[in-house]
Amino acid sequence: MRKPLVTVILPAKDAGEYIGTTLETLTRQFDDPVSLKLVAIDDGSRDDTGALMRQYADRFPHSAVLRNPVARGLASARNQGLAHVEGDAFCFLDGDDWMQPGRLEVLRSHLQELRCDFLRTDHVTVTGMQRTLVRAPYPWRDRVVPPRAAILPENEPTMVDYPYAWAGIFHRKVIDAGLAEFPEGLFTAEDRPWIWNLHLRAQSFAVVDAPALLYRRGVSTSLTQVRDRRQLDFVRAMNEVIATVQRDPEGERFMPKAVWTALALSSHHLVRARQMRRGLRGEMKTGIRDLLRTLPADDVAAAVARLDGPRRRVLAGVLRQAGHAA
Secondary structure, three states: OOOOEEEEEEEEOOOOOHHHHHHHHHHHOOOOOHEEEEEEEEOOOOOOHHHHHHHHHHHOOOEEEEEOOOOOOOHHHHEEEEEEEEEEEEEOOOOOOEEOOOOOHHHHHHHHHHOOOOOEEEEEEOOEEEEEEEOOOOOOOOOEOHHHHHOOOOOOHHHHHOOOOOOOOEOOOHHHHHOOOOOOOOOOOOOOHHHHHHHHHHOOOOOOOOOOOOEEEOOOOOOOOOOOOHHHHHHHHHHHHHHHHHHHOOHHHHHHHHHHHHHHHHHHHHHHHOOOOOOHHHHHHHHHHHHHOOOOOOHHHHHHHHHHHHHHHHHHHHHHHHOOOO
């Protein structure tokens, strides 16, 4: 039996309500099911997620279903899947999202033709009955460039602000170069250090058009909807981003972008922290304060000057505590 053309890494926890749709769309990616390998990771589910994974795995000649008795988090579950990649291409998919037919066949063809490390695509958000196209923030299509060329400018959305692991496809040389793994143990914001590392260290990428990936928003089990201790991982994730940029030979050029991102996301998480219990809220503020202390003063001052009034007011207290002018 020939090797698969694309391996799909699909981790999920308690996604039984949606994962049937996700898995069914994988059966419509290639005419020959041998072309796709399914690597499904049941990350501590308490519903029928694992049973559905095993049921659909039987429909693919190449498949593996892994089970974590206790949830390890999205980052670790994706890393588990990387060890089972076969063929020259792989991608990620979340358990509550789905693909239009033929998406992976188109992406695999583009990857082969353009001969680059990875490809990125637009996606469609789904909120109830409403669907919205979200464009990858890069103006050119089918143009192969060094990924670091898509990091700046710091004051506009760029590809490091589009960290969605499922919005594209990757050549296995990304694994061989040590660029595919996520920071182990992160439960949220795991894609932030991952996307920065990818854009700073990979050799080539392009943005292409393809049948859509549909991203379901507002799912109650999604970490974007919860307000518990796992949200504190945002601070560790951003510390890893700053450290990654500092190690880069062009770190000074990219640091203003990283600082802007850190401030914008810190403001967002401080607002979300208002709905946490008091102890967790205090931990979030302390973590953000300590993060801001590590940032270059000049870059912070420049970024704060560009912040809108509401975000500046949210950050004012922790900026002062961190030794920066608010």
